[in-house]
């Protein structure tokens with residue numbers, strides 16, 4: 001455990017990104033171990049399991065595939081550890097979306113095995129970090145689980161990721177746009193980052209660069225994704241969503257956006273159909289409002305979010321008829337002890353959080369009207 005006044009920066013051992021890098025997975029994994037537990041859900045395995053199997057086999061790696069059941073919960077991690085122990089795996093490979101990867105990290109940590117993370121979407125910044133978000137089996141946020149080290153390998157195949165629905169890329173952009181909004185607020189308040197120390201200059205620079213890349217390239221990348229083509233802008237945004245956002249939030253710090261996201265997971269109903277990034281997008285604008293962001297700047301964010309089809313109204317968040325009682329449940333969950341919202345430089349009451357959630361809807365509607373959308 002580092003002292004809160006120390007600067008700390010952490011990162012994965014190796015990050016590899018490019019079109020068709022999956023064919024090189026065996027080469028990189030062979031540097032980590034020879035006996036692999038591969039965690040993937042059925043959908044991902046059907047789509048790309050063959051390419052990964054071929055690559056592992058050609059490098060002489062023995063492996064067994066474990067089926068990921070859909071939730072990065074304590075029970076799921078325990079179940080997969082048992083399978084890994086029977087296999088005597090020395091490397092755990094997570095192959096899939098954010099929850100698959102978070103589960104693989106938890107399994108590798110407890111088994112003291114090497115960890116390789118192969119994302120199939122650029123929808124969250126889970127791949128590079130030394131932590132997992134643990135949910136209940138019903139999908140409600142429970143806690144962050146921290147590990148001694150980041151994944152040993154993060155391997156990103158952009159030719160695979162470009163086949164994922166553009167909605168996933170947009171979600172990853174939203175998760176990545178939260179990075180600098182939260183990190184700069186946490187840094188301003190001298191709050192500790194996710195690595196347990198103060199942000200380094202590098203941690204700060206990564207967060208800033210992440211946002212710059214997204215404002216410059218996010219829409220171009222989204223269009224490329226819609227057409228299924230890997231362009232330099234697409235590569236840049238995949239890197240921003242995965243590497244820059246991952247390093248930026250972990251070594252910069254989280255604040256209001258993710259706490260409000262976590263608050264939303266306490267609700268039942270249709271909101272669970274939304275992705276992590278979609279809820280984070282709404283939480284980010286709520287934090288910008290709490291931060292007293294000037295109108296012109298707020299509208300730059302709204303403009304990008306709306307162009308990417310991200311939910312900026314309560315209706316789009318599937319909360320059209322939400323009661324005040326439920327909004328207060330979200331606020332209370334966001335304000336729990338230990339939540340990252342307390343990294344903001346100012347204290348907050350549940351009332352203020354509820355007003356901010358309502359204000360996102362109000363300002364987004366006014367902006368859409370200004371654009372002639374409504």
Ligand SMILES: [Zn+2]
Nearest residue numbers: 124125175280
């Ligand atoms: Zn996130």
